[in-house]
Amino acid sequence: MSTQRDPEVGLSTNDAIRAMLLLMPRVVARVKRTPLPERLRSLNLAPRHLTLLSNLLFDGEMTVNTLAERLEIAPTTVSLMVSDLSRQGVLERRGDPADRRRTIVAITDEPETRAAIEGWLANGAQAWHTAFEQLTDEERALFVRTIRTYEREASGTGE
Known part of the structure; x- marks a missing residue:
C-alpha cells in the first residue's frame, strides 16, 4: 500500500x-x-549512434576500441x-600516428x-544541466549510479 509521501521530502521505495x-x-x-536536424535525417540513426556521437563530441577523437568499451559493444560493431x-x-577515420595498427x-x-550533431544533443544536455545544477556533487553521483544500476538490472543480464 502506498503512503504517498511528499516527493520534496522523500519517497518510500514503492x-x-x-x-x-x-x-x-x-x-x-x-x-x-x-527531431533530427535536416543534415542527419537521411542517415537512419539509432540510439547507439547518439551515444557514439555524444562520446566523440564531448571527449574528442578516440580509437575504435575505446568507443567499443564506452558503448559496451564489440569493436567490430563499432567499426x-x-x-x-x-x-x-x-x-572521419585515420591511422593513429603513434601506432598505425x-x-x-x-x-x-x-x-x-x-x-547538426551539437544541435541534436543540445536540448537533452540543457535539460540535464537544469536537472543537475540543483544537486550536490554527491547527489549527482548517486543519481548516475542509480540509473546505471537500473539499466543493468532492467537488461535482465545482471551484468
Whole structure:
C-alpha cells in the first residue's frame, strides 16, 4: 500500500518505483520525438549512434576500441557503425600516428555536420544541466549510479 509521501521530502521505495514506472515511458517518448536536424535525417540513426556521437563530441577523437568499451559493444560493431557514418560524411577515420595498427575516429570538421550533431544533443544536455545544477556533487553521483544500476538490472543480464 502506498503512503504517498511528499516527493520534496522523500519517497518510500514503492512510491519511488511507482513514480519511475509512470515517468520513464514519458521520458523515453519525449526523447524519441526529438527531431533530427535536416543534415542527419537521411542517415537512419539509432540510439547507439547518439551515444557514439555524444562520446566523440564531448571527449574528442578516440580509437575504435575505446568507443567499443564506452558503448559496451564489440569493436567490430563499432567499426561497422564508424564505416557507415564515415561513408555518409559524419565521421572521419585515420591511422593513429603513434601506432598505425590503431584507427582514430573523429567527427568530421565539416561545420554543418558538427553543428547538426551539437544541435541534436543540445536540448537533452540543457535539460540535464537544469536537472543537475540543483544537486550536490554527491547527489549527482548517486543519481548516475542509480540509473546505471537500473539499466543493468532492467537488461535482465545482471551484468
